[in-house]
Amino acid sequence: MLGSLLDQVKLEVEEFAGSIRDQVVTPDVTPAEIRAFLQARYDFTRPIPAAELIDDVTQMLRRWCIQVTHPRYFGLFNPSVRPISVAADTLVAAFNPQLAVWQHAPAANEIERFVLGYLLDRMGFDPGSAAASFTSGGQEANHTATIAALARQFPSISDAGLHGLDGQPTLYLSAEGHHSFHKAASCTGIGRSAVREIKTDDSLKLNVAALEETLHEDRQRGRLPFLVVATAGATGSGTIDPLPELGALCERHGLWFHVDAAWGGGALLSDKLRGALRGIERADSVTWDAHKWLSVPLGAGMFFCRSAAHLHHAFAVDTGYVPPGREDAADPYRTTLQWSRRFIGLKVFMALAELGAQGYAKQIDEQARMGDLLRLRLEESGWTVINDTPLPLVCFTHERVTSGAVATTRIVERVNGRGDAWISEVRLPRFGTALRATITSYLTNEEDVEILVAALESAVGVD
Numbered sequence: 257m258l259g260s261l262l263d264q265v266k267l268e269v270e271e272f273a274g275s276i277r278d279q280v281v282t283p284d285v286t287p288a289e290i291r292a293f294l295q296a297r298y299d300f301t302r303p304i305p306a307a308e309l310i311d312d313v314t315q316m317l318r319r320w321c322i323q324v325t326h327p328r329y330f331g332l333f334n335p336s337v338r339p340i341s342v343a344a345d346t347l348v349a350a351f352n353p354q355l356a357v358w359q360h361a362p363a364a365n366e367i368e369r370f371v372l373g374y375l376l377d378r379m380g381f382d383p384g385s386a387a388a389s390f391t392s393g394g395q396e397a398n399h400t401a402t403i404a405a406l407a408r409q410f411p412s413i414s415d416a417g418l419h420g421l422d423g424q425p426t427l428y429l430s431a432e433g434h435h436s437f438h439k440a441a442s443c444t445g446i447g448r449s450a451v452r453e454i455k456t457d458d459s460l461k462l463n464v465a466a467l468e469e470t471l472h473e474d475r476q477r478g479r480l481p482f483l484v485v486a487t488a489g490a491t492g493s494g495t496i497d498p499l500p501e502l503g504a505l506c507e508r509h510g511l512w513f514h515v516d517a518a519w520g521g522g523a524l525l526s527d528k529l530r531g532a533l534r535g536i537e538r539a540d541s542v543t544w545d546a547h548k549w550l551s552v553p554l555g556a557g558m559f560f561c562r563s564a565a566h567l568h569h570a571f572a573v574d575t576g577y578v579p580p581g582r583e584d585a586a587d588p589y590r591t592t593l594q595w596s597r598r599f600i601g602l603k604v605f606m607a608l609a610e611l612g613a614q615g616y617a618k619q620i621d622e623q624a625r626m627g628d629l630l631r632l633r634l635e636e637s638g639w640t641v642i643n644d645t646p647l648p649l650v651c652f653t654h655e656r657v658t659s660g661a662v663a664t665t666r667i668v669e670r671v672n673g674r675g676d677a678w679i680s681e682v683r684l685p686r687f688g689t690a691l692r693a694t695i696t697s698y699l700t701n702e703e704d705v706e707i708l709v710a711a712l713e714s715a716v717g718v719d
């Protein structure tokens with residue numbers, strides 16, 4: 257039964273992947289249109305044959321999604337996916353291992369531990385004493401970092417909550433940092449006002465002197481600093497904060513040092529790029545999403561922590577219904593935010609094993625090369641690149657934009673409206689609104705870059 261369904265899925269996805277460059281990247285659809293379609297077709301009273309369903313759902317996904325696996329989706333870090341990682345997710349769904357408790361899924365738990373151990377080593381952490389886990393994404397990983405930092409700085413919080421504290425725990429990140437920390441602050445009860453955004457310098461990196469000053473002021477006012485977040489590959493601009501300086505500052509001030517490398521972490525697998533993340537080995541914890549630059553399907557985030565003790569402290573529970581664990585293997589439900597746990601790590605394990613470390617490095621380097629090519633071609637065509645990063649994320653503007661002749665919104669509408677590429681707008685300090693394009697697909701080639709530049713040329717020219 258499953259076999260024949262997978263045969264049909266195989267035909268559908270192979271046909272789609274094989275013609276991906278001819279597919280429309282951006283759909284033109286309204287919520288009302290999709291709702292009416294669903295309403296007319298599905299009332300759940302009549303069972304629908306599986307083959308008909310697979311066909312119908314495939315059509316909806318083809319017509320009504322931004323096709324993020326398209327090589328000209330220059331978008332928000334959503335990658336083309338390695339075929340082996342899709343096979344991995346299929347195996348996971350079919351076997352449905354439950355990883356909450358080690359004993360329930362020894363193979364799955366040890367495969368995850370093994371691949372995370374390899375990546376810990378690449379980051380310069382000691383896999384013997386560090387802890388790591390797969391997460392739903394960067395949001396959960398950053399939330400976990402906030403909880404771990406709170407547990408270390410204020411050990412009473414895990415039981416007594418915030419009441420016992422005589423000030424507001426406060427965390428610091430650059431104005432270019434990710435807004436998942438605002439959500440984490442709200443969810444942990446410290447409140448969004450606990451997030452202090454530090455201004456950036458001219459290259460959009462966190463200004464370390466301004467941070468030091470703010471820390472000093474905040475302490476005088478009775479706030480309780482506990483966490484500094486460095487962003488390694490900011491979502492808007494791709495910039496990398498000065499990690500060694502921030503690591504040293506955290507040591508001086510006794511603060512938890514977290515590096516949010518949700519996208520940029522991929523650079524660690526490249527010998528050419530990894531130097532840009534020097535200093536990450538000083539971190540207390542790191543966020544790194546496999547579902548961004550490692551080209552595996554959503555959702556596969558990763559959280560790495562120098563010391564397992566704080567995670568045990570924050571997450572430990574004792575139940576009367578889960579069988580007791582083993583001395584030699586931690587149960588993930590007692591050391592992480594999730595309870596029931598899907599085998600997220602298999603797609604990372606299999607992609608890494610199939611490509612090999614060298615193959616991954618090559619894939620990452622090639623994307624960086626396409627980023628460099630895009631920068632070059634834009635500048636040759638009269639655009640101005642305004643961000644400074646070795647990573648393949650390009651923010652750019654044009655004399656016709658800065659002079660007010662054409663708005664960035666119009667350019668994005670025109671480029672995306674053609675259907676053969678997707679880019680976005682970004683708001684950056686001191687520059688205002690600009691255009692943003694990232695190389696997120698390992699399939700993107702020179703011709704794709706040329707097609708984007710040509711689309712931009714025609715979009716900026718007309719008005």
Ligand SMILES: *Cc1c(COP(=O)(O)O)cnc(C)c1O
Nearest residue numbers: 393394395434436491518519545
């Ligand atoms: C994408 C991103 C996140 C959020 O990660 P999700 O996987 O979308 O939850 C956090 N931080 C940075 C820097 C990101 O780019």
